[in-house]
Amino acid sequence: MVACGTGIAPMVQVIQHVLSTAEDETFLRLVYSNKTKEDILMKTMIDSWKSYWNFTVKYVLTQVDKSNFTPHYGDDVQLERINKDLLIKELESQGKQKVLICGTKPFERDIIKFLKQLNYSENNYFKF
Numbered sequence: 537m538v539a540c541g542t543g544i545a546p547m548v549q550v551i552q553h554v555l556s557t558a559e560d561e562t563f564l565r566l567v568y569s570n571k572t573k574e575d576i577l578m579k580t581m582i583d584s585w586k587s588y589w590n591f592t593v594k595y596v597l598t599q600v601d602k603s604n605f606t607p608h609y610g611d612d613v614q615l616e617r618i619n620k621d622l623l624i625k626e627l628e629s630q631g632k633q634k635v636l637i638c639g640t641k642p643f644e645r646d647i648i649k650f651l652k653q654l655n656y657s658e659n660n661y662f663k664f
Contacts, residue, residue: 538618538647540569543638544577546664550636555588562590567626569596569618569639573608586610594626618643620650627654638664 539547547566554562570576576595585591594612597605607613614622627633635656637647644663651661 537564537566537636538569538623538639539566539637540618540639540643541575542577543640543643543664544568544582546638547636548578548581551585551591555585555591564591565626566591566593567596567618567622568593569598569643571599572597573600583610596622618647618650620653623647623650623654633660635661636664637661 537547537550547568551564551566554560554564566582568576568582573579573595576582582593586593592612594614596614596616596618598615598617600615602615605615616622627635635647635651637644639647648661648663
């Protein structure tokens with residue numbers, strides 16, 4: 537799952553469904569991009585999901601002063617835009633899978649461009 541800003545909304549629905557279904561063994565990895573940590577929507581809820589065995593999150597912050605930033609304990613944070621290298625790192629350990637995408641139009645175009653460069657076909661991703 538790759539989202540930015542309010543693009544988290546449809547992801548929340550999917551995550552809640554998977555996590556509330558005991559027999560569902562789907563592993564969920566959310567890469568969630570925002571400008572600053574204050575812009576992260578529903579962070580308390582997202583962080584509560586980290587207690588499930590099948591959910592992890594990486595927060596990506598794009599407009600943060602790196603010299604002045606201290607992440608919250610237990611947060612997986614990257615301080616730059618989502619790029620092809622980040623997607624390689626996030627996706628390679630999982631093998632080919634379905635990638636869900638939601639965000640601004642330019643964000644979605646960039647993510648799809650990166651996925652295509654990684655040989656993902658349209659059958660391997662879904663854009664909300």
